[in-house]
Structure formats: C-alpha cells, structure tokens
Amino acid sequence: MSEWGGSLAPQTNQLIRAMAHDLLKGKKGIVFGALNDMSIAWKVALEAHAQGAEIVLTNAPVAMRMGEIHNLAKLCGDAPVIPADATNEDDLQKLFEGAMEHFGGKVDFVLHSIGMSPNVRKGKQYTDINYKFLQTTLDVSAISLHKTLATAKKLDALNEWGSVVALSYIAAQRIFPDYGDMADAKSLLESITRSFGYHYGVAKKIRVNTVSQSPTVTTAGSGVKGFDEFISYSEAMSPLGNADAQSCAEYCITLFSDLTRYVTMQNLFHDGGFSNTGVSMEVISKFGPEGA
Ligand SMILES: NC(=O)c1ccc[n+]([C@@H]2O[C@H](COP(=O)([O-])OP(=O)(O)OC[C@H]3O[C@@H](n4cnc5c(N)ncnc54)[C@H](O)[C@@H]3O)[C@@H](O)[C@H]2O)c1
Numbered sequence: 191m192s193e194w195g196g197s198l199a200p201q202t203n204q205l206i207r208a209m210a211h212d213l214l215k216g217k218k219g220i221v222f223g224a225l226n227d228m229s230i231a232w233k234v235a236l237e238a239h240a241q242g243a244e245i246v247l248t249n250a251p252v253a254m255r256m257g258e259i260h261n262l263a264k265l266c267g268d269a270p271v272i273p274a275d276a277t278n279e280d281d282l283q284k285l286f287e288g289a290m291e292h293f294g295g296k297v298d299f300v301l302h303s304i305g306m307s308p309n310v311r312k313g314k315q316y317t318d319i320n321y322k323f324l325q326t327t328l329d330v331s332a333i334s335l336h337k338t339l340a341t342a343k344k345l346d347a348l349n350e351w352g353s354v355v356a357l358s359y360i361a362a363q364r365i366f367p368d369y370g371d372m373a374d375a376k377s378l379l380e381s382i383t384r385s386f387g388y389h390y391g392v393a394k395k396i397r398v399n400t401v402s403q404s405p406t407v408t409t410a411g412s413g414v415k416g417f418d419e420f421i422s423y424s425e426a427m428s429p430l431g432n433a434d435a436q437s438c439a440e441y442c443i444t445l446f447s448d449l450t451r452y453v454t455m456q457n458l459f460h461d462g463g464f465s466n467t468g469v470s471m472e473v474i475s476k477f478g479p480e481g482a
Contacts (some may be wrong), residue, residue: 194310204290206348209229211241211242212241212448213240213443213444213447214238214242214298214299215241215242215243215325216242217298217299218241218244218289218293218294218295218299219238219243219244219245219246219298219300219301220245220246220247220248220251220285220299220300220301221245221300221301221303222248222274222303222338223242223249223409224249224259224303224412225258225259225366225408226256226409227262228407228409229303229435230303230357230406230435230439230446231250231301231303231407232440233383233435233436233438234303235262235269236262236265236266236439237439237442238319238414238443238446239265239354240271241447243299243357243446244267244269246270246271246272246288246289246292247259247262247263248267248272248273248274248285249271249274250274250275253273254273260375262265262302270289270292270429272284272285272289276334276337276476277330277333277334279337279338279341280334281299281340282337282338283341284438285386286341286342286345287345290345290347291334292355296347297347297349297351298348298349298353298446299352299353299355299358300338300352300354300357301355301357301442301446302334302335302338302354302356302357303357304330304335304362305331305375306327306330307323307326307327307331307370307371307372307375307408308326308327308329309323309324309371310318310327310368310370310372310413310414310415311413314370316367316371317398319370319371323371325439327372327374327375328371328374328375331375331379332375332376332378333382334473335379337385338354339354339382339398340386342354343393343394343474348363348390348396350394350396351395351396351397351448351451352396352397353399353445353446354390354396354399354400355398355399355400355401355442355445356379356383356399357400357402357438358376358379358400358403358457359373359402359403359405360402360464361373361376361454361467362376362457363377363454368415368416368420382455383400386398387399387454388454388455391454395446397451397457398422398456399445399454399455399456399457399458401438401441401445402458402459402460402461402465403433403438404432404434404438404458404460405417405420405432406432406433406435406438407421408435411416413481423473424461424464426470426471426472426473426474427461427467428447428461428463428467428470429463429467430462431462432464434467438460441460445458451465471474
C-alpha cells in the first residue's frame with residue numbers, strides 16, 4: 191500500500207525506473223564476469239548501459255568460447271570485449287590500458303563478479319580439500335580483486351570518487367557446509383575490500399565495497415551441492431524472499447552512482463533480510479507437529 195492508500199508501489203517503481211535513465215550518465219566502467227544471461231554481471235552490464243554508462247566487458251579467455259558475451263556486447267551499445275584472466279597481472283594491465291584507450295580517459299567503476307573453486311566443483315569435503323585447488327580458489331575468487339585494484343592504482347586508471355564493487359556471500363561470516371573453501375575466499379575478498387579500500391580511499395578517494403547477495407540461480411551458484419534445497423531454505427528464511435540477480439544489479443548501480451559517494455570498505459547485505467533473521471515462522475513451523 192502506498193501512502194495514498196492504493197497499491198501503487200509497482201507502478202511508482204516503473205515510473206521511477208523510466209525517469210532514472212541517467213544515474214550513470216557520463217560514467218565509464220569495466221564489468222568482469224558475464225558468462226551467460228543468468229550471470230549477475232550480465233544484468234549489471236545491461237542496467238549500467240540503460241542508466242547511461244559506457245562499458246567494457248571482460249571475462250577469462252576460456253569463458254568466452256561459447257561467445258555469449260558478444261551478444262551482450264551488442265546489447266550494450268557495441269561495448270568492446272577485452273579478454274583477461276583476472277589472476278594474470280599482464281592481462282589486467284592490458285585490460286585497463288585497452289579500456290582507457292577506448293574511453294579516451296579514466297574509468298569510473300568496476301564490477302568484480304568472479305568466483306570459482308576446483309574443490310567445490312569436484313565435490314571435495316571442506317575437511318579434505320586439495321591445497322593446490324585451494325590456492326586456485328583464493329587466487330581466482332579473492333586475490334584477483336587485489337590484483338585488479340593494484341593494477342588500476344599502478345596505472346592510475348580510476349577517476350577520483352570511482353567505485354569498485356565485488357560480489358560476496360554470507361558464508362564469509364557463517365558456516366554453510368557445502369560452500370566449502372569458497373567461504374574462505376569470500377572472507378579474504380571482504381578483507382581485501384576493507385584494506386585496499388582504506389589505501390585507495392586515502393590516495394584517490396576510490397570506494398571499494400562488497401555486495402553480499404542471496405543465493406541466485408547462475409552457473410557458479412548451481413555448482414554448489416544441494417543448491418536447490420538451499421535456495422528454498424534461504425527463501426523461507428528471508429522476510430522479503432531471496433533477492434534476484436536483476437535486483438542485485440540495480441543495487442550495484444546505486445553503488446556506482448554519485449548517490450553513495452561516502453560508502454566504502456563495507457560488506458553490504460543484499461539478501462531480503464536473511465542475514466539478520468535468526469529463524470522465520472515459516473522455517474520453525476516445519477519443526478512443529480504439523481510440519482513433521
Ligand atoms: N549465484 C549465487 O548464488 C551467488 C551468491 C552470492 C555471491 N555470488 C557471487 O557472484 C559472483 C558472480 O557469480 P554468478 O553467480 O553470476 O555466476 P557466473 O558463473 O555467471 O559468474 C562467475 C564468473 O567468474 C568468471 N571467472 C572464473 N574464473 C575467472 C578468471 N580466472 N578470470 C576472470 N573471470 C573468471 C567466470 O567466467 C564467470 O563469468 C561470484 O563472485 C559469486 O561468488 C553468487
């Protein structure tokens with residue numbers, strides 16, 4: 191119900207969205223991690239374009255074999271696609287140099303939407319992980335953010351008040367057994383966000399934040415064992431229900447915009463209230479006589 195007594199919320203929402211075409215007008219950004227149209231990064235790229243930004247798309251060279259990113263590029267005003275393995279500093283340097291050449295100047299925002307664990311992929315138990323795999327998990331899913339920020343800083347590639355957002359998950363704070371060593375990667379990702387956020391903030395007023403997103407049906411998400419049951423549990427535990435990928439994209443846009451200029455070094459939950467819910471009536475009722 192709106193304050194006028196009618197149920198105008200969806201229409202009002204549409205109106206606001208129709209008017210707000212220029213939240214990122216004049217801004218230039220790099221979007222990592224759009225694999226296919228389920229990817230959170232895919233939705234961020236489309237929304238950033240719709241809000242007036244110019245973007246460069248990037249992903250690991252192996253992820254481009256399907257070629258889907260080129261379809262996205264067409265939908266984003268023929269955005270250039272520059273391949274980069276985010277663990278490779280040479281690739282990252284070429285990416286930032288290529289983006290700056292294309293934009294004719296510096297970059298205003300970066301989305302880091304990257305995650306992969308060989309241990310999770312191969313179904314290794316957390317207590318019996320392969321340590322070489324663990325190194326890959328940490329390098330791809332967390333240290334790649336450090337390398338991205340360090341490369342940008344070295345090249346002075348970001349404009350003052352620029353904004354970097356990486357995607358995280360609440361397993362950084364709480365145990366979710368099947369999330370395996372990705373939990374350790376997300377803890378490190380959030381730590382890098384605070385530490386680099388401090389240094390880059392002092393040096394250039396660059397903002398660095400993580401968005402801790404609800405479980406979402408994507409290629410990476412579905413790789414976690416028991417994901418379907420887990421997504422239903424999370425839905426039942428969240429007062430607003432699970433946040434979907436499109437809503438996550440819209441939240442990221444606010445963080446790239448000038449409306450959030452003093453938000454930095456934060457882990458921001460975008461999860462329908464899951465993180466602050468001890469138990470919901472829907473979940474606890476399953477343990478009563480009728481739910482059993
Ligand atoms: N899906 C969920 O339930 C969920 C929940 C919270 C957070 N997240 C996070 O959101 C982010 C995006 O994941 P998604 O769910 O959209 O899945 P996705 O599979 O669509 O995206 C993951 C991306 O990481 C890329 N990537 C892997 N290794 C790379 C490398 N070496 N260099 C560059 N890119 C590489 C992949 O190519 C892919 O595009 C990840 O950080 C993920 O952990 C996802």
